Amino acid sequence: MAVIVLRIGHRPQRDLRVTTHVGLAARAFGADGMLLTSRDRNVKESIEKVTRSWGGRFTIEDGVNLKETVRRWKEDGGKIVHLTMYGINLPDALPEIKLEEDLMIIVGAGKVPPYIYRVADWNVAVGNQPHSEVAALAVFLDRFKREGGIDPLTREYPHAKRIIPQVHGKRVINWDAQV
Numbered sequence: 577m578a579v580i581v582l583r584i585g586h587r588p589q590r591d592l593r594v595t596t597h598v599g600l601a602a603r604a605f606g607a608d609g610m611l612l613t614s615r616d617r618n619v620k621e622s623i624e625k626v627t628r629s630w631g632g633r634f635t636i637e638d639g640v641n642l643k644e645t646v647r648r649w650k651e652d653g654g655k656i657v658h659l660t661m662y663g664i665n666l667p668d669a670l671p672e673i674k675l676e677e678d679l680m681i682i683v684g685a686g687k688v689p690p691y692i693y694r695v696a697d698w699n700v701a702v703g704n705q706p707h708s709e710v711a712a713l714a715v716f717l718d719r720f721k722r723e724g725g726i727d728p729l730t731r732e733y734p735h736a737k738r739i740i741p742q743v744h745g746k747r748v749i750n751w752d753a754q755v
């Protein structure tokens with residue numbers, strides 16, 4: 577079962593920081609990769625740099641064609657969740673979303689085209705209040721993964737830098753010091 581985030585409507589420069597955070601949250605909360613409909617080497621390189629240091633197999637592809645990507649995903653049997661404050665609230669939608677199916681999670685930036693609302697199998701709200709794509713994605717992934725018995729907050733990555741949690745201060749061990 578693959579979980580992929582599709583970030584649409586990214587405006588290079590204006591959305592650089594938020595889209596990078598979408599990717600970092602996707603990786604940290606257990607998604608397998610992110611697709612970006614715009615081209616942005618800066619986003620791609622920042623996330624790849626984090627993955628090289630902190631581990632995992634998170635993939636990132638920019639410049640994908642929206643309709644083509646969605647069409648192929650559905651043809652291959654994958655399901656689509658679109659995160660929107662107008663959707664069915666997450667606690668009500670979650671029981672219907674099957675853990676064993678490939679899942680694409682779409683998050684917007686500015687105004688989201690009506691096509692996305694139609695093509696989604698579920699339009700899901702993380703609470704019916706406006707907030708942020710980063711917050712919505714993190715909460716969705718946390719609840720979704722925990723439904724499948726995985727707690728994203730305790731995940732460990734082999735062959736990577738590792739933090740030793742501290743009450744005060746910082747302690748980080750590099751991979752080569754762990755072997």
Ligand code: SAM
Pocket residue numbers: 658659660661662682683684685686687688700701702703704705706707708709710712
């Ligand atoms: N005005 C935009 C629209 O028409 O949907 C919303 C823009 S909002 C700043 C950016 C993204 O954050 C949305 O596309 C959605 O993916 C996500 N988002 C914001 N609030 C949300 C909520 N309560 N539940 C789910 N997703 C949310």
